[in-house]
Amino acid sequence: MDGRTLRHGAVGAVPGVRNPVLLARQILEAQSQPLPGGLVPPSFLAGSGAQVWAASNNIETCEPAELIAERSQRIHEESLRNIQRLEEGGAKRRRYALPEEEEEMQGGLLDTVGAVCVDSSGYIASAVSSGGLLLKHTGRVGQAAVYGCGCWAENNCDGSGVSIGVSTTGCGEHLIRTMFARLCARAAISPHLGSNIIETVTTHFLESDFLEGVHPRMAGALILRHDPQGAVSDLYWLHTTRTMGVCYMTTNDRKPQAQFSELAEDKIGISVNLQCKSFGAGVPVTTSQELQPGPSRAADIPHREFPDELTAPGERTTREKIVYGGTTGVMTATQEPYATSVVPPTNSPSLACSMSP
Numbered sequence: 001m002d003g004r005t006l007r008h009g010a011v012g013a014v015p016g017v018r019n020p021v022l023l024a025r026q027i028l029e030a031q032s033q034p035l036p037g038g039l040v041p042p043s044f045l046a047g048s049g050a051q052v053w054a055a056s057n058n059i060e061t062c063e064p065a066e067l068i069a070e071r072s073q074r075i076h077e078e079s080l081r082n083i084q085r086l087e088e089g090g091a092k093r094r095r096y097a098l099p100e101e102e103e104e105m106q107g108g109l110l111d112t113v114g115a116v117c118v119d120s121s122g123y124i125a126s127a128v129s130s131g132g133l134l135l136k137h138t139g140r141v142g143q144a145a146v147y148g149c150g151c152w153a154e155n156n157c158d159g160s161g162v163s164i165g166v167s168t169t170g171c172g173e174h175l176i177r178t179m180f181a182r183l184c185a186r187a188a189i190s191p192h193l194g195s196n197i198i199e200t201v202t203t204h205f206l207e208s209d210f211l212e213g214v215h216p217r218m219a220g221a222l223i224l225r226h227d228p229q230g231a232v233s234d235l236y237w238l239h240t241t242r243t244m245g246v247c248y249m250t251t252n253d254r255k256p257q258a259q260f261s262e263l264a265e266d267k268i269g270i271s272v273n274l275q276c277k278s279f280g281a282g283v284p285v286t287t288s289q290e291l292q293p294g295p296s297r298a299a300d301i302p303h304r305e306f307p308d309e310l311t312a313p314g315e316r317t318t319r320e321k322i323v324y325g326g327t328t329g330v331m332t333a334t335q336e337p338y339a340t341s342v343v344p345p346t347n348s349p350s351l352a353c354s355m356s357p
Contacts, residue, residue, distance in 0.1 A: 003124035003153035003163055007031050008043055010150075012141035014050035015064040021129045023050065023059045024145075030057075044145060072131075079135055112144065114151065114167025116224040118233060120251070124226060126151040126165040126181075133171065142172025148182035149175050160189045163226040170219035170241060177210040180219055188225045188236070197223070197236060201272050206240065216269020220244045232280030237261065240272050248277060 001008045009028025011020050031041045045053050055061050111131035118124045128151045130144040144150040152166040166181045166188075175181070187200035201219070211217055220239035227233070237246045242263055249256040263273050 001126050001151050001153040001165075002028060003126075003155040003165060005032070006154060008147050010044040010145035010147070011050040012044070012046040012145035013139050014045070014047065014054070016051050016061045016067070017054050018060050018062055018067065021127050023054045023057075024127070024129075026057055026059060027053070044147070046141060046145075047139070075134065083135070112169035114169060114222055116151075116153070116165035116167050116222055118163065118165065118224060118226045122155065122163055122226060122228045124153050124155055124163040124165040124224065126153040126167050126224075128167045128169075130169070130172070140172075143168060143170075143175035143180065144172070146172075146176050148179045150181055152181040152185045154185060157185060157189055161227070161229060162189060163228065164188050165224040167222045168220065169239075169244070171217075174205075174211060174214060174217055175219060178205050178208055180205065180221065184221045184223050184238075188223050188234075197238065198272060198274055201238060201240075201274075206270065206272065216240070218269055222246065227280075230280060232278065235277045235279070236274060237276075238272055238274040239263065240269050242268050244273075250279060 007028050009024045009026070009031070011017070011023050011027065014020055014023065017023055027042060027045060031043060033041065035041055042053075051061060111134075112128060113130075114126070114128035116124070116126040128144045130142055130150075132140060132142050136142075142150075149172075150168055152164070154165075155163040157164040164185045166184045168175050168181045168184070170180070183200060183204055184197065187197045190196035205211070205219055206217055208217075218241050220241050221237070223234075223236040223238070225234040225236070235246075235248055237244060237259070239261060240263070242265070244261045246259045246261070247256040248259075259275065259277070261273055261275055263271065
């Protein structure tokens with residue numbers, strides 16, 4: 001999705017395309033070129049139609065079998081055997097659990113990678129690509145291709161003056177029901193930053209009526225909030241899944257930086273872990289929160305603040321107590337320099353970020 005034009009390009013259940021995200025990008029860009037006779041350019045193509053469009057627009061195609069990785073094939077076959085054993089044992093077909101010791105298989109349940117970026121002009125963009133859920137039905141389309149659910153990018157988001165990009169991961173059906181990408185974007189508008197994101201995800205996802213009877217509730221998001229006025233970029237990542245990995249890089253960096261986040265087994269699907277890396281006035285700030293819903297809600301949730309300018313490199317760590325929904329947590333904010341001089345507001349660096357569950 002292009003935050004400047006607000007156009008969105010997507011493909012779903014497409015066979016034989018090595019890089020579906022390139023196809024989605026070309027569909028997005030083609031929308032700026034009017035078709036004869038007043039025809040409307042497509043924004044979302046699926047199945048064989050998407051494959052035909054790719055071939056006619058010089059997107060690399062291949063035999064579908066060439067895209068099957070050995071590891072994925074092994075996980076798929078073992079999962080089918082597990083299902084067969086459960087069916088033979090009289091287990092309910094609507095739900096099954098993989099053996100805890102089979103970590104490799106559990107890691108294959110969710111298969112998504114996403115990215116958000118902002119350039120030196122403040123234009124923001126986002127993308128997401130997913131292989132879908134393990135053992136999904138033929139023809140299924142998850143959140144990655146659905147408008148407002150897989151990714152979101154909007155300059156001057158909702159007239160707020162800030163630009164926001166979002167890329168999501170998790171169970172596609174859960175994210176589609178809650179329009180999770182757009183939900184996170186609206187939450188990130190608030191000047192209360194992380195606190196508002198926590199409250200929004202808890203209220204409109206973990207406690208959502210649209211997910212009645214669904215447990216556990218699986219979601220993750222990469223959120224980039226850019227404030228052109230203060231030349232500040234906040235990079236958030238959150239998840240209710242067991243793990244989430246993030247990489248980020250500015251034009252001032254020689255190589256990407258990586259972060260790995262994890263939830264305890266007993267909190268998966270019922271609590272949200274939120275972390276942040278902020279880039280402003282030459283100083284990134286790292287924060288983290290982990291909270292879960294409760295019967296009551298605090299009237300005023302503390303929020304992270306950091307200086308607009310740091311005149312000399314240094315490091316400072318603060319710890320702040322948070323009470324939310326009857327649960328007490330700790331937010332940690334670490335400020336550390338990434339440059340020896342302050343970056344002036346008129347020359348903020350470009351920032352690119354990526355994620356995987």
